[in-house]
Amino acid sequence: MIDRLESIRRTLEAHGQAHVLAFFDELDRSQQEELLDQIEQIDFEALDELIAEYVLRKPRIELPGDLEPAPDYPFDSSDPARPYDAKKFRGKGEELIRGGKVAAFTVAGGQGTRLGWDGPKGTYPATVVTGKPLFRVFAEQIVATQRRYGGTIPWYIMTSPINDAATRAFFADNNYFGLVRRNIFMFPQGVLPSIESGTGKLLLEHKHQIAMNPDGHGGSIKALSVSGAIEDMVGRGIKHISYFQVDNPLVRAVDPLFLGLHAEARDSSAEISSKMVAKAHAEEKVGVFCRAGKKTMVIEYSDLPPELARQTDERGRLRFGAGNIAVHAIGVKFVQKLTANVHHFGLPYHRAEKKVPYIDVRTGKRVEPQEPNAVKLEAFVFDAIPLADGPIIYETSRVEEFAPIKNAKGADSPATSHQIQSDRNGGWLARNGVTVPSDGDGHVAAMIEISPLTALEAEDLVKVELPKVIAPKQEVVL
Numbered sequence: 001m002i003d004r005l006e007s008i009r010r011t012l013e014a015h016g017q018a019h020v021l022a023f024f025d026e027l028d029r030s031q032q033e034e035l036l037d038q039i040e041q042i043d044f045e046a047l048d049e050l051i052a053e054y055v056l057r058k059p060r061i062e063l064p065g066d067l068e069p070a071p072d073y074p075f076d077s078s079d080p081a082r083p084y085d086a087k088k089f090r091g092k093g094e095e096l097i098r099g100g101k102v103a104a105f106t107v108a109g110g111q112g113t114r115l116g117w118d119g120p121k122g123t124y125p126a127t128v129v130t131g132k133p134l135f136r137v138f139a140e141q142i143v144a145t146q147r148r149y150g151g152t153i154p155w156y157i158m159t160s161p162i163n164d165a166a167t168r169a170f171f172a173d174n175n176y177f178g179l180v181r182r183n184i185f186m187f188p189q190g191v192l193p194s195i196e197s198g199t200g201k202l203l204l205e206h207k208h209q210i211a212m213n214p215d216g217h218g219g220s221i222k223a224l225s226v227s228g229a230i231e232d233m234v235g236r237g238i239k240h241i242s243y244f245q246v247d248n249p250l251v252r253a254v255d256p257l258f259l260g261l262h263a264e265a266r267d268s269s270a271e272i273s274s275k276m277v278a279k280a281h282a283e284e285k286v287g288v289f290c291r292a293g294k295k296t297m298v299i300e301y302s303d304l305p306p307e308l309a310r311q312t313d314e315r316g317r318l319r320f321g322a323g324n325i326a327v328h329a330i331g332v333k334f335v336q337k338l339t340a341n342v343h344h345f346g347l348p349y350h351r352a353e354k355k356v357p358y359i360d361v362r363t364g365k366r367v368e369p370q371e372p373n374a375v376k377l378e379a380f381v382f383d384a385i386p387l388a389d390g391p392i393i394y395e396t397s398r399v400e401e402f403a404p405i406k407n408a409k410g411a412d413s414p415a416t417s418h419q420i421q422s423d424r425n426g427g428w429l430a431r432n433g434v435t436v437p438s439d440g441d442g443h444v445a446a447m448i449e450i451s452p453l454t455a456l457e458a459e460d461l462v463k464v465e466l467p468k469v470i471a472p473k474q475e476v477v478l
């Protein structure tokens with residue numbers, strides 16, 4: 001122990017981080033071990049570079065001079081701007097699902113700090129009437145899709161070391177939502193220390209624990225490889241991964257048309273494809289798909305100059321209006337290509353300034369900062385797009401597929417998500433001849449929930465016994 005401690009102390013001193021041992025002598029033996037283990041897992045050479053590059057200065061984003069909007073497959077497949085045979089591509093996607101070549105993949109390692117839910121975000125009660133947790137919504141979609149097409153859709157779930165145990169317990173308590181246990185593969189993503197802004201110092205979350213954060217959804221590419229998930233997929237004959245975030249109850253977990261386009265469209269390399277929705281307005285806080293030369297990329301809203309964000313095209317639509325909703329189809333081969341040398345692979349980091357509670361090493365007291373005091377470094381999965389040869393983009397309808405729950409209140413909150421869920425479900429009912437009340441602003445004035453086990457899309461309601469009329473404020477569960 002003494003030799004180990006001395007060697008660790010020397011490393012910490014060499015990197016200006018010896019303060020993390022400030023309370024070492026107060027700790028019990030197992031806490032001492034835990035702290036030393038944690039320190040030994042940190043690559044201090046690499047960390048010094050990250051601190052210099054991202055924490056002590058703000059990296060400047062240089063936008064390419066030849067930035068253009070990226071082309072997309074429009075939602076309306078008969079749009080003269082780019083017509084395509086939706087039926088054919090949907091059929092191709094259905095074949096892939098039937099043949100067991102598609103896996104579902106949920107990234108659920110985030111901390112969900114904005115929502116402030118005590119537990120993994122996937123356990124959040126998200127639906128309008130029964131408050132079904134997000135994980136159950138996705139599980140029901142997988143069950144329903146398997147029933148329809150007959151193939152098995154294994155489900156990969158990325159957790160983080162912080163929420164892994166709670167996520168596993170939730171699935172076990174819910175009997176895996178009726179899915180076969182061996183077809184669910186959970187794995188934790190990597191973590192990085194959160195760094196104090198201005199000083200570049202590590203922070204102590206507890207006297208025996210350094211504050212760490214998950215390394216972003218972009219950490220999923222590496223984590224798929226190091227966890228053995230990709231190997232597992234190869235063993236099962238999986239070719240394509242249907243990637244989605246944990247916080248969107250309307251996401252189409254496995255979409256045959258999107259997968260068909262990804263796998264078969266002439267301009268797709270089947271490496272990574274993305275869904276987009278038209279931005280609601282120029283200031284909406286979503287990244288947009290752009291192209292520069294041969295590269296396709298997402299430019300974050302904060303990096304897009306306002307004059308570009310406001311530009312309109314000949315049809316009067318926002319020119320840079322293809323909003324990223326973080327739904328992708330990813331080729332297994334693409335992940336293998338990127339991670340062939342996994343210890344040298346990493347997507348670039350983005351810095352986020354956050355409030356990270358810590359123990360003050362001078363006083364030993366816990367500090368709850370009122371203002372952001374630390375930088376968290378996160379990789380974003382869309383940074384894999386410029387690394388692909390032929391990434392394609394497919395437009396979907398916002399009301400059909402995008403009702404994210406990010407914040408406790410305001411935009412992208414449970415309240416806005418519930419309204420969009422009722423709007424979508426009310427729209428499905430209206431298309432099937434039901435009279436649905438409206439609030440005069442184009443929104444549905446009732447709480448309507450439709451289980452994926454009842455319908456995966458509006459057409460599935462044809463076989464369902466439906467009410468003729470829904471009253472204002474009525475709660476409906478189908």
Ligand code: UTP
Pocket residue numbers: 107108109110111112113114115121158189213214215216217219244245246247378406
């Ligand atoms: P967000 O960017 O909304 O972050 O994640 P978050 O951590 O969930 O929430 P805040 O910012 O703390 O409020 C988008 C998606 O990416 C996943 C999340 O679980 C969510 O599905 N994610 C995010 C990860 O899997 N790992 C991460 O390190 C970050």
